[in-house]
Amino acid sequence: MPSRLTSTDVDFEAKFRALLGAKRESAADVDDAVRAIVGRVRAEGDAALIDLTRRFDGLELTADTLRVESDEIDAAFQATPPETLQALRTAHERITSHHERQRPKDDRYVDALGVELGSRWTAVESVGLYVPGGQASYPSSVLMNAVPAKVAGVERIAMTVPAMRGALNPLVLAAAKICGIDEIYRIGGAQAVAAFAYGTETISPVTKIVGPGNAYVAAAKRQVFGTVGIDMIAGPSEILVIADGANDPDWIAADLLSQAEHDTAAQSILLTDDAAFADAVEAAAERQLKRLSRGATASASWRDHGAIIVVASLAEAPALSDRIAPEHLELAVEDPDGLFAKLRNAGAVFLGRHTPEVIGDYVGGSNHVLPTARSARFSSGLSVLDFVKRTSILKLGPEQLRALGPAAIELARVEGLDAHGRSVAIRLNL
């Protein structure tokens, strides 16, 4: 049973706070183990990668087989059924066209004093994309991480994916080929992150590392941050569905369970103004859970972390939703745009009854890498902006320096920074 909260109950605020504060992840402390692995890769290069891959992935590699041959990529692509290839291409095309609108524009202008100012955006030089192995080796994740980098103009995108006992998901290779990635390594874990950060004989270091991974990968990304850039560290997935009683309970139950099947730590929350509808969704979820291949995972998530919030009026929804700050927010109500205008904190919003969140996971065009664990209050989903950086520009001539210099000298003086003042004064013969 998911927990049930009713906004008119006297203990609602306390229960809501408990829901917000509940820890869903038991973060294993792997920092020391990861530090040792990163240190070994840094010191020993390829030899460490080969040894660690033998130990952790049960795979015997050599320096020559760390990288996946283009023949193997082509073969995976050729073997992909046409309907799957078509779906991947549809997704790739839609994600590309949406992200192309995110390219920031350079700005260069001259102000009234004649000072030239501006901002120039440039792509990061190279990106390392981590793709998990095993069950979580998703081709959609390749598209969502690689396309914004490509659109940003990143010149080199290298990918790595662990091959447990040699097995690679051919669809991950096919997705990489569709994205134009041909530099792929068959290593994983903290050792792959370290190789991207510091480089080895075979793998050139990158400027930024992105992509999801397990606790070892996340810890390694945190440890190499600074040497390279990293993306956000994503937590377990979440959805908040705000739904009125006019919805089909089966549709809403299906949406809630689509998050729950990701992970036992995932969280699905229904917020509705109709208690009878809440009951109907709960019943529908129970029925549907029995038929899911990942029913055990979804059941555990829905039971342990799921919640149903019943409010007296949907007017209460924006404030509660902003406190939850969900990764995914479905607005299955009569006027979704009106409700959306009243709230601010969400990674992605899905408007209306015919926009299940899953469309955004695959083919909507927006990115499925989104802020979790209430971080939508201060951060955003993955975009082209994550693969560019800005240089600010100033250009003065002698006249502009005469106009602005005295104010700079005064501020340097009151801050006690002599040499600051002098670097201006010396040019003005002051």
Add this chain to the structure above:
Amino acid sequence: MPSRLTSTDVDFEAKFRALLGAKRESAADVDDAVRAIVGRVRAEGDAALIDLTRRFDGLELTADTLRVESDEIDAAFQATPPETLQALRTAHERITSHHERQRPKDDRYVDALGVELGSRWTAVESVGLYVPGGQASYPSSVLMNAVPAKVAGVERIAMTVPAMRGALNPLVLAAAKICGIDEIYRIGGAQAVAAFAYGTETISPVTKIVGPGNAYVAAAKRQVFGTVGIDMIAGPSEILVIADGANDPDWIAADLLSQAEHDTAAQSILLTDDAAFADAVEAAAERQLKRLSRGATASASWRDHGAIIVVASLAEAPALSDRIAPEHLELAVEDPDGLFAKLRNAGAVFLGRHTPEVIGDYVGGSNHVLPTARSARFSSGLSVLDFVKRTSILKLGPEQLRALGPAAIELARVEGLDAHGRSVAIRLNL
């Protein structure tokens, strides 16, 4: 003596790598001490703040005096000399007008299938601005951190500044008043960061914490990250000056020393194609060092971390500069725009002989909070973008779901995510 590297020397690459890899900060391990402080503030609230402020700042506070009264802010403002006030106002106005151009635009559009997509930007709800105390209590830092937040539309900006034995820099209060900040606390260190992150009886929690600080403040920001957003953790300041032999050596020496006076760990690098000019700059720096009030700091920085790189031709400059990825980059050459077009990694660029970097510290209009320690390869200076976040938007009707649904179902199928597929299929009666 700064180190001297000459690009034609056989050991140049090794020496250049050593320069890039040199550690300038000895990061004190204060994590455990900070963890204890953060835990106490979280558990005990105001009482912990009062006790820790007594202990660390030698100041006796009560819950009523944690916050600086508006009378005290007004008095500081009134007592500011007119020429200082004018300089602060010039800086404020120029920073504001530059940052107003950084506001990202919302995007909402309908594609060929009739799918509505978009991105909506909203401001973070509240920001806590940390301002250091003592010698590093800079009014310019208040402007540089507060203005982008204001321009972004942040509704609440709270500030905190430690008052050692009760003393507050009145110019910091005056700068806050110019920025429209009236919520100011006289606490500092890890305890102030914890108060912003978790709240106390007197201080409401914020959504994001920004601003520079010592090792305790930096460690506290890292520890509360996730609960709140944080800005970058800035390292010691740096400048790279690329200069030809046509410059006045005294001007260039002044620019190099203006970084060096910040901190013994600061780094100033000259890159030139003229060895005689390099000698002249070095001699000028020795002369100028004797006359600086912060001469000891500047000397230590210039001696221990300063470097002069002599190249055979300025054509070598872009590649070397991009590897250094300097926080500040001065291009004191005949064609600064031409050189700028050839390089990519720099936090801020200062074009031509009449744009000393110090103009950017105060009154240029661009931000002086910039990426250090080679992170300009993958990150940018502080801007309006640091105070907003983006929600991505999808809206389909039944027709669009019929068009896109099958591709989503196919991808869910190959990824083994049943419930994902069902949430689409159930709406299409599949």
